[in-house]
Amino acid sequence: MRKRVDRDYSDKVLQKADKLIREGRVMKISEQFFYVIGDHGKYFVDVKGSSIRCNCPGFKNRGFCSHSVAVLLTMLREDYAKTLDAAVKKRLQENLELIKRGEFPR
Numbered sequence: 001m002r003k004r005v006d007r008d009y010s011d012k013v014l015q016k017a018d019k020l021i022r023e024g025r026v027m028k029i030s031e032q033f034f035y036v037i038g039d040h041g042k043y044f045v046d047v048k049g050s051s052i053r054c055n056c057p058g059f060k061n062r063g064f065c066s067h068s069v070a071v072l073l074t075m076l077r078e079d080y081a082k083t084l085d086a087a088v089k090k091r092l093q094e095n096l097e098l099i100k101r102g103e104f105p106r
């Protein structure tokens with residue numbers, strides 16, 4: 001029996017997020033906001049602790065998107081992660097694992 005997890009969507013989102021980072025399309029504009037230039041528009045990603053929200057339609061439908069995941073990956077990079085609270089970092093890592101499994105991050 002196949003479990004109903006959306007691995008295909010997750011894989012696509014993770015690949016796109018990685019591409020956004022590689023192309024320098026993720027910018028931190030303040031303590032709380034990142035600006036991401038997506039394929040279909042420019043979005044603001046709002047970070048509160050380990051809660052990452054994007055204002056794109058995909059986020060509204062799924063609860064995560066390539067922009068918010070790009071910010072998540074950026075925050076878990078060594079240089080940035082050093083500045084994070086240990087509990088926030090742990091939560092972000094857990095969310096990334098959920099996304100990798102095709103599950104819904106909380």
Ligand SMILES: [Zn+2]
Binds near residue numbers: 054056065066068
């Ligand atoms: Zn988004």
